[in-house]
Every structure is written in C-alpha cells, then in structure tokens.
Amino acid sequence: MNNEKHAWWKEAVIYQIYPRSFQDSNGDGIGDLNGVTMRLDYLKKLGIDVIWLSPVYKSPNDDNGYDISDYRDIMTEFGTMEDFDRMLAAAHARGIKIVMDLVVNHTSDEHKWFIESRKSKDNPYRDYYIWKDPRDGHEPTNWGSNFSGSAWKFDETTGQYYLHLFSEKQPDLNWENPKVRDAVYDMMTWWCDKGIDGFRMDVISMISKVQSYPDGELFDGVYGNANPYVCNGPRVHEFLQEMNRRVLSRYDIMTVGEAAGVTVEEAKRYANNEGTELGMVFHFEHTDGSSNSESVIGKWTVNPPRLTYVRGILNKWQTELEGKAWGSLYWDNHDQPRAVSRFGNDSKEWRELSAKMLATVLHMQKGTPYIYQGEEFGMTNMHFESIDDCRDIEEINAYQQYVTDHKLVDAETMLRCFDTIARDNARTPVQWDASANAGFTTGTPWIKVNPNYTEINAEAALADPNSVFYYYQKLISLRHTTPIIVYGTFRPLLPDSEVLYAYEREMDGKVLTVAANWTDREQECTLFDDLEGEELISNYDSHRTGILQPYEARVILH
Numbered sequence: 001m002n003n004e005k006h007a008w009w010k011e012a013v014i015y016q017i018y019p020r021s022f023q024d025s026n027g028d029g030i031g032d033l034n035g036v037t038m039r040l041d042y043l044k045k046l047g048i049d050v051i052w053l054s055p056v057y058k059s060p061n062d063d064n065g066y067d068i069s070d071y072r073d074i075m076t077e078f079g080t081m082e083d084f085d086r087m088l089a090a091a092h093a094r095g096i097k098i099v100m101d102l103v104v105n106h107t108s109d110e111h112k113w114f115i116e117s118r119k120s121k122d123n124p125y126r127d128y129y130i131w132k133d134p135r136d137g138h139e140p141t142n143w144g145s146n147f148s149g150s151a152w153k154f155d156e157t158t159g160q161y162y163l164h165l166f167s168e169k170q171p172d173l174n175w176e177n178p179k180v181r182d183a184v185y186d187m188m189t190w191w192c193d194k195g196i197d198g199f200r201m202d203v204i205s206m207i208s209k210v211q212s213y214p215d216g217e218l219f220d221g222v223y224g225n226a227n228p229y230v231c232n233g234p235r236v237h238e239f240l241q242e243m244n245r246r247v248l249s250r251y252d253i254m255t256v257g258e259a260a261g262v263t264v265e266e267a268k269r270y271a272n273n274e275g276t277e278l279g280m281v282f283h284f285e286h287t288d289g290s291s292n293s294e295s296v297i298g299k300w301t302v303n304p305p306r307l308t309y310v311r312g313i314l315n316k317w318q319t320e321l322e323g324k325a326w327g328s329l330y331w332d333n334h335d336q337p338r339a340v341s342r343f344g345n346d347s348k349e350w351r352e353l354s355a356k357m358l359a360t361v362l363h364m365q366k367g368t369p370y371i372y373q374g375e376e377f378g379m380t381n382m383h384f385e386s387i388d389d390c391r392d393i394e395e396i397n398a399y400q401q402y403v404t405d406h407k408l409v410d411a412e413t414m415l416r417c418f419d420t421i422a423r424d425n426a427r428t429p430v431q432w433d434a435s436a437n438a439g440f441t442t443g444t445p446w447i448k449v450n451p452n453y454t455e456i457n458a459e460a461a462l463a464d465p466n467s468v469f470y471y472y473q474k475l476i477s478l479r480h481t482t483p484i485i486v487y488g489t490f491r492p493l494l495p496d497s498e499v500l501y502a503y504e505r506e507m508d509g510k511v512l513t514v515a516a517n518w519t520d521r522e523q524e525c526t527l528f529d530d531l532e533g534e535e536l537i538s539n540y541d542s543h544r545t546g547i548l549q550p551y552e553a554r555v556i557l558h
C-alpha cells in the first residue's frame, strides 16, 4: 500500500497562461483578462484543473509583467480588477482554479517602495532594497545580471549601487528587512482572501543573499556568477517557513516555487512532505541549455539536448523525491523554447507523433504536470529573421552585449541560438485558427505570429479526433481516473538505452509500464511482448512485436 499523503494539487493538471500572448479581446494586439475568460470553455474541454496565470499586476512591462509596480492592481493593458474578478468567478464556476504568479524577489523600479527608496539614504524605504557603496569606484561585486551586463546599477542621487539580478528596472528586494517580509505577507493574504487558489513563486530560491557579497567566478569572460551567493541562500528556508506560518498554512492553496539553481537535495527541503515550506518546486536541470548540450556562449546554444542526459536527470528527480517531497513535471513554459521543437521533432512528418510521445513520457511520471499554452496542440518554435523580430529583454540585451558591443558572437549565430532556445519561441501568440493573426487579435499583434498557424491551430486540432489536443485530453482524464498515475512509485527501466525512455509505476499490486521511442526510426523493444493488461494510451493504433515504431509511446496497466 502506498502511504503518500493525498492533496488536490497532487491530482491536478496545471495549464500555464501567458496572458500577453493568449487571447486579445479588444483589438489592441495584446492578450488580456477578458481574452482568458473567453477561452475558459476551451480549457474546460481540455480538462485541466488549474490555471497558472503569469503576472497580471500593474507593470511598466520591462520584463512583461515580471516587473511589478503595484501588487494590488491590474496591468492597464490586461484590463481592470473587475475583469479579474469576473474571470476568477467564471473559472470557479467551471471548476477551474486560478494560481497567481508571485514575483517578490524584486519589484519594478517604478514601484512606490523603490521610488521612495532611491530618494535618500535615510528614507524609511531605503532598506527595502539592497544598496551598497562603490568598491574602488566600481561595482560592489563582479556579478553579472541574468539579462546581461552588471547586476549593479549606480544611482547618482545617493552615490550608491543597487542590486538587480535581472533587468535594471527590477531591483532586488531586501528580504533581511522584516518590514519587506511583512508587506509581502500582507499582500499575499489580500489575494488569498480574494479567493485565488495558490501561488507560483518567481525565483523564490533567490530571496536570501550571502551577506558578505563576494565576487563570483567569471562565466563569460566579463562578469562573475552570482548564483552560488544568491540561489538557495542562507536564510531562504527560514523565510519560507515564516511565510508558510503567516500565510500559506491558513488557506487550502497550492504553491510551486520556481527554484533556479535548485539541487534535488535542496528540493527535498523546499517541498518537504511535512508541508512546512512549499507544495513543490520547479527545477531547471533538464532545461538548462548550457549543461545539456555544448553552448555558444552562456545559455545560448544551437544544439539539441541528448535523450540520455535528459532522462538521467528526470529519473534522478523521480527516484530521489520518492516519499520525501512532491515534484513538478514540465517540458516548457514562458522561459523555454517549445517542447516539440526542443525535445521532439517538429518536421511535418513527425510533429504530432513526437509531441504525443513527449506528453506520454511526462504525464505518466510522478508529480504534478504543467502544460504551457499551445503545447496541447503542438505549437512549435519560431524563426527569428532579425533582432527586430525579438521582444524579450533577455534576447535584446544578449544581442547588444555579445554581438554589438563585444563582438563575441556573429549576428547569424546569435539568431540561430534564438531559434533554438530564446524565450520568445514560447511567447508568439496562441494560434487559435487559420484566420488573420491566427485569431489572436483583430489588431496588430505585439509580437509576430508564427507563420505556421494556418496549419497548426486549435480549431484544426479540435476538428481532428486524432489530434495532439485529444491526446492531451485523454492523458489528463487518465490522471483523474487512475490513482497509480498520481501516487504510484516510479522505477526506471532500460537505463542504458540510447534511444528509448521506459519506466514503471507501481501501486497496490498493479504495475504501469511506459515505454517510448525517442527517434524517427524503429527500435527494438521487447518490454510489451509478454505483457497481458490494459493499454491505457498509445500514439499508434497498431503495434508490432519486438519493436517500437518511430516516436511510438505505449502505456500498459497490468
């Protein structure tokens, strides 16, 4: 018998919406909250339980809403608080929960706390942020920001630098200051009281910094790596336990921490089964572009990941978390390229089969699965013809630093890196149908629509019973009806194969065998030959003894 503690969020499938790119309702070219409300019936049909909404708060949009200027108001482009309340009620009426993105490692530099903070050294808000004196007339440390350049910005008014691990319009909050923590907990309570169902916590692993602020090892020849001093820092667990006592434990909500730099050992603490911190965390080990394939510079690469590497990482997390902490499962999100282009094969011939194969491998694992908008009908990466096609501050800054300023990479190579892993691949508008602008907007979209929308779109998927959409629908419904998929233990199979991903789940004397062919050629596989049981799902109608066909995936319960 399996003694895993049950919880609704362990049994749920989450769907991530990046509202800016989801559905525009008023023709200004920008997705909005009323657009989300319009599409709730579509999501109900897909069968998901929870929507994770990327940030919708007031923001000057330096980083598309991850730079918040007012936590208790809605971004003008997305609508009003009334629109939000209507969307929340309409989602709840359909049995769909709403999880908010909580961005509290940093605010916008246009937040009133920072506007005050930068005024003078004795302003009451000064210590809400991290201010340091110059060191020998330069930056306090050599740290690089995640969006290129230094992580420190000099402020003329007071002659000090402030820390920004992301853009200079995203100053880091000083979590050492109890007033900051109180203000954050108050704000979270306010949203919980409104009736939201949880939080996805942006870079929550970075809120506690090593207080001695040492230099980092050079990572691109120019700047030092801050991660060892800011990821999983000395007080991060103490802060999260305090947040849990003061807010989270008082509501029946789900929480998922985006834990940049998290190891499996650290994750056991963040997402411990005693529930003293968070429900689960996202790790980056299988999506970190620099460690799964050779890079051009920093995170930028043109190479695909290797199956053996990705499988090794995922299997390690499955087995290590067993009985100790709950996991999260994802192939892509708004910071990653499209799953089918990166891990599968987005050619016309193999696109659908490989998208279904990837979905099978992920959704049959233990943990809570996340689907990123458009993934459920096989949206693919974009092709960036020039830097003018790019909207993401990370791409624009990297291009400026590596191509224009330091000439470390040529323009063509950089653009091919963007085609491979740029965040904008995920941010092109959702392709709803084959009409102009893919049915996303009647105006001019804020970012180009992928030209393949005439072929790949939700309407076409809904009209085809064999589509990727209905395959996802089936995977979701299987999770809801088959407890072994949620709570069964995990055991890797064929760990030495170069071409297959196989594993078993086990519970109450039953076994679920899952195997997938990751290649476009048939491969030998005898796992199913003597298995008598029920086939829960497969992306092929007929099977061959001793063989898995190209990108074939099968799941047998026995």
Ligand code: TEU
Residues within 6 Å of the ligand: 063, 066, 067, 103, 146, 166, 202, 203, 258, 260, 299, 334, 335, 394
């Ligand atoms: O991302 C943080 C993060 O560590 C990455 O996924 C980041 O985008 C990547 O390292 C860049 O190479 C979160 C949000 O998901 C992202 O959209 C924000 O830009 C970032 O925090 C800052 O808020």
Ligand code: CA
Residues within 6 Å of the ligand: 024, 025, 026, 027, 028, 029, 030, 031, 032, 077
């Ligand atoms: Ca709009």
